Amino acid sequence: MGFFNRLFGRKKEEKKEELEKEHIKLEEEILDEELENIKELEKNKKEEDIKEEEIAGKVVLENEKFQEELISEEKSLYAEKPKVEKKGFLSSLKEKLFRSREGLFGSLKNLFSEKSIVDGEMYEELEDILVQSDIGIEMTLKIVKDLKVEVKNRGVKKPEDVYPVLKDVLANYLIVENTQLDVSKEKMNVILVVGVNGVGKTTTIGKIASKYVKEGKKVVIGAADTFRAAAVEQLEEWANRAGAELIKHPEGSDPGAVVFDTLKAGDEKNADIVIIDTAGRLHNKNNLMKELEKLNNIIKKKLNNDDYESILVIDGTTGQNGLIQARVFNEVTKLTGFIVTKLDGTAKGGILFSISDELKKPIKYIGVGEGIDDLREFNGKEYINAIFD
Numbered sequence: 031m032g033f034f035n036r037l038f039g040r041k042k043e044e045k046k047e048e049l050e051k052e053h054i055k056l057e058e059e060i061l062d063e064e065l066e067n068i069k070e071l072e073k074n075k076k077e078e079d080i081k082e083e084e085i086a087g088k089v090v091l092e093n094e095k096f097q098e099e100l101i102s103e104e105k106s107l108y109a110e111k112p113k114v115e116k117k118g119f120l121s122s123l124k125e126k127l128f129r130s131r132e133g134l135f136g137s138l139k140n141l142f143s144e145k146s147i148v149d150g151e152m153y154e155e156l157e158d159i160l161v162q163s164d165i166g167i168e169m170t171l172k173i174v175k176d177l178k179v180e181v182k183n184r185g186v187k188k189p190e191d192v193y194p195v196l197k198d199v200l201a202n203y204l205i206v207e208n209t210q211l212d213v214s215k216e217k218m219n220v221i222l223v224v225g226v227n228g229v230g231k232t233t234t235i236g237k238i239a240s241k242y243v244k245e246g247k248k249v250v251i252g253a254a255d256t257f258r259a260a261a262v263e264q265l266e267e268w269a270n271r272a273g274a275e276l277i278k279h280p281e282g283s284d285p286g287a288v289v290f291d292t293l294k295a296g297d298e299k300n301a302d303i304v305i306i307d308t309a310g311r312l313h314n315k316n317n318l319m320k321e322l323e324k325l326n327n328i329i330k331k332k333l334n335n336d337d338y339e340s341i342l343v344i345d346g347t348t349g350q351n352g353l354i355q356a357r358v359f360n361e362v363t364k365l366t367g368f369i370v371t372k373l374d375g376t377a378k379g380g381i382l383f384s385i386s387d388e389l390k391k392p393i394k395y396i397g398v399g400e401g402i403d404d405l406r407e408f409n410g411k412e413y414i415n416a417i418f419d
């Protein structure tokens with residue numbers, strides 16, 4: 031038994047050793063394999079790093095190329111600048127008024143080129159187009175009557191030759207003397223800005239202020255629209271952008287007190303120009319009259335005369351409604367002129383003719399966009415050329 035036991039014990043030992051050897055071998059193999067893997071991984075990583083570096087290099091290069099392109103583009107922009115400015119007022123006005131030019135006024139051009147003879151039918155179609163362009167019926171009849179006389183006087187026979195005659199006739203209705211805002215006094219040139227809500231009073235005041243500040247003038251603005259806090263904030267933003275000073279009172283205060291303080295500040299600060307923004311929310315004619323009378327009296331008292339601008343702002347996209355507003359304001363207060371806004375947004379614009387003709391007061395400026403520079407001094411001939419050519 032002892033022998034078998036010993037023999038069996040030795041075999042067991044041998045088996046154990048064998049197993050241990052195999053185990054070590056296996057571990058070595060695993061280790062080798064892992065080492066291989068690590069080597070492979072490192073190799074791949076290196077390749078990737080090289081690729082990344084290449085890409086990064088390319089990006090840097092491309093970036094540099096891009097920068098160079100940008101610089102040269104900028105240079106060419108600067109180089110082109112004089113060319114852009116050369117295009118001048120007329121061309122940019124044309125661009126701003128493209129809707130009117132291509133809209134109903136554009137259809138006038140088509141009318142004359144499509145017709146073969148000057149006859150009653152042509153005039154009737156012309157009337158339709160003019161009425162649709164917000165020129166109004168009365169005004170349209172006057173224009174067509176004048177046109178017929180001019181066509182006869184000039185011996186025009188072909189429809190295409192009627193087109194330039196119509197341009198002249200229309201221009202006649204836009205020429206009203208004294209189209210510039212009068213800011214010729216040494217100091218305290220006051221501009222009171224009125225109009226119904228939303229027509230663009232505040233925006234226009236910002237544009238005017240910016241124009242005068244750029245000319246080196248000192249501008250003080252009064253926030254006499256005290257109906258809502260947002261109105262003052264909006265005006266304040268414009269005043270800051272324009273570089274003008276703002277006089278304001280809390281929401282709900284008396285607009286008269288704002289006007290009084292603004293004029294006082296303008297006087298003390300030696301302002302060249304004082305512009306007053308007013309509220310457009312006066313529900314009836316009586317209220318409107320009373321409010322404007324009060325503001326006007328404060329201004330007259332301070333200036334000791336009534337030599338100041340009182341400007342009605344009209345939204346050029348509201349058509350004949352704008353004419354009705356002009357009539358009402360003209361009845362209740364003394365107006366020295368108009369500013370017609372948003373002409374960039376209308377395919378019509380005929381309101382300009384009705385206002386000039388009926389109220390015989392100048393359109394001083396037109397608004398052609400929401401930006402600070404989107405204001406143009408109004409010139410009838412230039413306007414006609416911009417929408418007709």
Ligand SMILES: Nc1nc2c(ncn2[C@@H]2O[C@H](COP(=O)(O)OP(=O)(O)OP(=O)(O)O)[C@@H](O)[C@H]2O)c(=O)[nH]1
Binds near residue numbers: 229233371400
């Ligand atoms: N496209 C265009 N938008 C304009 C022009 N003028 C003013 N607007 C816009 O018309 C809107 C009303 O302008 P406001 O200046 O607030 O009008 P407001 O008359 O002061 O209005 P209230 O203070 O509410 O009476 C704004 O969104 C302006 O950006 C213009 O000439 N062209």
Ligand SMILES: [Mg+2]
Binds near residue numbers: 231232233255261307
């Ligand atoms: Mg306003």
